[in-house]
Amino acid sequence: MEEFLKIFCCPACQGKVEAKNNQIKCLNCKKIFSFDEDGVLEIAKKNSFFGKDQEKMNELIKAIRKMSSFEELEKNILKLEKTSPDFSFKYCLDPRRADWTFLGDFFGKIVVDLGAGYGSISIPLARKAKLVIAIDSCLERIKFLSQIARLKNLKNVISIFGDAIKLPFRENSIDRFLMVGLLEYFGKNQEKLLLYLYKFLKPGGEIWIGIENKLSPIYFLGRRYHDEELPFEPFLPEFLTHLLHKIIWRRPPTIKLRTKKGYFELLKKAGFRDIQFFYSFPDYKNPAFIASTDKEGIIFDYLHRKKRTGGDFKVKLIAKGVKILDKMNLAGIFAPTFFIKAKK
Amino acid sequence: MCHPILSYLKENFFKEKNDSLNFILHLRGSAVVFIFYLNRKPIAVAKLSRDNFSELIQEYENLKKLHQLFKGFEIEKTIEEPLGLINLGEPVLLKKYIEGIPGDIYLAKGKEKAIKCPNLAVDWLINFLNNLKSYRTNSKDEKIKIAKKFYQGDLPSYFKLWIENKSFFISPTVGDLIIRNFLVEDDGIKGVIDFATFEMKGIPEADLIGLMVSSATSIFGLNAKAIKNTFFCKNWFSSEVKNLFQKYCQFFKINFKDFLGILPIYSDRAISIATKQKDKKLIEFHSMLKESFIKKQKQIFQEI
Numbered sequence: 341m342e343e344f345l346k347i348f349c350c351p352a353c354q355g356k357v358e359a360k361n362n363q364i365k366c367l368n369c370k371k372i373f374s375f376d377e378d379g380v381l382e383i384a385k386k387n388s389f390f391g392k393d394q395e396k397m398n399e400l401i402k403a404i405r406k407m408s409s410f411e412e413l414e415k416n417i418l419k420l421e422k423t424s425p426d427f428s429f430k431y432c433l434d435p436r437r438a439d440w441t442f443l444g445d446f447f448g449k450i451v452v453d454l455g456a457g458y459g460s461i462s463i464p465l466a467r468k469a470k471l472v473i474a475i476d477s478c479l480e481r482i483k484f485l486s487q488i489a490r491l492k493n494l495k496n497v498i499s500i501f502g503d504a505i506k507l508p509f510r511e512n513s514i515d516r517f518l519m520v521g522l523l524e525y526f527g528k529n530q531e532k533l534l535l536y537l538y539k540f541l542k543p544g545g546e547i548w549i550g551i552e553n554k555l556s557p558i559y560f561l562g563r564r565y566h567d568e569e570l571p572f573e574p575f576l577p578e579f580l581t582h583l584l585h586k587i588i589w590r591r592p593p594t595i596k597l598r599t600k601k602g603y604f605e606l607l608k609k610a611g612f613r614d615i616q617f618f619y620s621f622p623d624y625k626n627p628a629f630i631a632s633t634d635k636e637g638i639i640f641d642y643l644h645r646k647k648r649t650g651g652d653f654k655v656k657l658i659a660k661g662v663k664i665l666d667k668m669n670l671a672g673i674f675a676p677t678f679f680i681k682a683k684k
Numbered sequence: 685m686c687h688p689i690l691s692y693l694k695e696n697f698f699k700e701k702n703d704s705l706n707f708i709l710h711l712r713g714s715a716v717v718f719i720f721y722l723n724r725k726p727i728a729v730a731k732l733s734r735d736n737f738s739e740l741i742q743e744y745e746n747l748k749k750l751h752q753l754f755k756g757f758e759i760e761k762t763i764e765e766p767l768g769l770i771n772l773g774e775p776v777l778l779k780k781y782i783e784g785i786p787g788d789i790y791l792a793k794g795k796e797k798a799i800k801c802p803n804l805a806v807d808w809l810i811n812f813l814n815n816l817k818s819y820r821t822n823s824k825d826e827k828i829k830i831a832k833k834f835y836q837g838d839l840p841s842y843f844k845l846w847i848e849n850k851s852f853f854i855s856p857t858v859g860d861l862i863i864r865n866f867l868v869e870d871d872g873i874k875g876v877i878d879f880a881t882f883e884m885k886g887i888p889e890a891d892l893i894g895l896m897v898s899s900a901t902s903i904f905g906l907n908a909k910a911i912k913n914t915f916f917c918k919n920w921f922s923s924e925v926k927n928l929f930q931k932y933c934q935f936f937k938i939n940f941k942d943f944l945g946i947l948p949i950y951s952d953r954a955i956s957i958a959t960k961q962k963d964k965k966l967i968e969f970h971s972m973l974k975e976s977f978i979k980k981q982k983q984i985f986q987e988i
Binding site: 414435436439440442443445447448464467468618627628629630631632633636637638639641642645 | 687688690704706707708709710711712716718719721724725726732734735772773774962
């Protein structure tokens with residue numbers, strides 16, 4: 341908490357704060373922010389529930405609240421998976437979802453996980469980082485995350501119910517920002533968000549982004565990013581996408597995907613340097629492998645060896661496609677997803 | 685590219701080379717593995733652990749020990765070579781890359797390879813044990829100590845048989861030898877990996893049985909069919925398993941019937957390892973196997 345208070349400032353007026361009795365009080369505007377019964381610091385006012393069944397999710401949190409250890413939760417996983425449609429071990433708790441963090445250096449760092457969700461990255465990362473600040477605008481998810489941190493006795497995880505565009509930090513105070521599966525939701529405001537985050541990073545601090553590639557082969561096959569998207573949408577001109585969304589859903593599109601070049605230029609425009617791409621297959625949520633380069637034919641070599649190590653027909657077919665692309669030096673351009681690291 | 689492990693490799697192993705060094709991060713396994721490429725060729729692997737650092741340190745110590753033990757023997761070439769254990773905030777085990785197809789995949793490529801692969805593996809195991817014969821013992825006290833590691837409570841008859849029978853010896857063992865850890869090509873074994881469970885005092889028969897059981901589950905799956913087709917059926921695979929068991933027994937002068945009597949020891953060891961790994965499927969499978977070994981002991985390698 342001491343470490344957290346060093347970087348925390350009032351999200352409303354950026355004033356200095358003091359902590360007292362499970363509350364943080366702004367010394368300037370006198371606003372009070374409280375930690376709730378789940379240990380979540382509530383800053384946001386509007387809950388953006390993101391899931392299938394809010395009521396069941398709250399029942400799940402209630403059940404976890406009564407537990408005293410992570411082992412107890414582990415024993416009840418099957419039961420909880422059955423009763424809570426939003427909960428699955430693989431999606432919410434599998435530490436392998438944070439494996440990509442082995443790509444970077446997070447030891448002793450102050451890490452802010454934006455859109456932290458259930459904590460599948462924040463929780464495993466707490467082992468390495470000095471402080472993990474998990475932020476999500478879905479109250480149920482961040483409550484779940486906070487409870488998991490309690491069950492795992494992680495003292496260096498702070499859970500905040502908040503918004504990525506209203507952060508309670510001092511400038512130049514954060515070592516790492518993580519945005520896995522989040523940036524795309526900022527649509528036209530992606531640059532604005534990156535410019536905003538830039539000021540909170542320490543000099544030399546890094547932003548890590550996990551995101552889909554607009555040129556992912558799955559989009560050429562007509563697959564959609566989510567339900568409120570049209571088939572082949574990534575390839576439509578912006579004005580047409582806008583128009584079609586307005587007609588069909590009566591609102592502008594919320595997702596914006598870019599190409600490798602597009603992300604590079606976006607980050608460069610926001611002031612970031614040393615922009616580095618990692619190519620994640622088949623996705624960034626549960627990668628099978630991540631390549632550090634798309635230039636040396638190593639993706640081809642790896643898959644060629646993997647071919648000899650089995651896999652079903654679908655896997656073999658996809659691997660064949662990626663190998664062909666890599667032979668033409670195109671596996672990176674058409675990689676399904678990226679992890680991107682950029683420095684301040 | 686400035687990943688800390690890459691920088692370490694460049695600084696310590698490839699200083700004179702200006703060629704490009706890159707990596708693939710392989711993530712579908714129990715550990716996180718980096719495969720490093722120099723000039724488009726895999727040259728080294730780095731193993732990191734998600735949470736069990738001590739296992740990684742143990743593996744490094746084991747590899748160093750094995751290379752000392754096998755110095756001058758031909759078998760040394762097949763033991764994976766550690767390049768170092770470095771601390772980059774957490775331990776990173778660096779090893780030389782070994783070519784070859786994992787045994788479980790190799791033997792699934794047809795009957796011929798399904799016979800060849802376990803044969804190669806058993807020959808390797810016999811060679812491994814034979815090269816370390818000076819470390820063997822059949823002291824009863826030592827045997828009891830080992831048995832107690834895998835079995836709590838009064839020892840059952842199969843453990844007593846193993847303890848009393850002097851032809852069964854304690855020896856350095858791989859500890860959890862499975863067919864997948866053999867990297868094989870058509871011309872033989874290229875290397876053996878994963879010595880995290882190596883121990884100076886272990887039950888060699890458990891490694892042998894583990895090889896056969898893991899071969900069976902690679903062919904038939906982790907199910908009752910694998911048990912039946914390997915131990916309670918007469919077919920080409922069970923004949924092969926029987927032959928390999930007999931070959932081992934002949935080499936070490938063990939009575940084959942006595943050997944069949946100690947099969948459940950393997951299951952106890954496997955259950956103990958699977959429990960540590962919290963692998964419910966494996967626990968279930970090995971419990972089923974143990975029950976079959978005990979209840980249908982007289983029918984092993986018979987048609988039921």
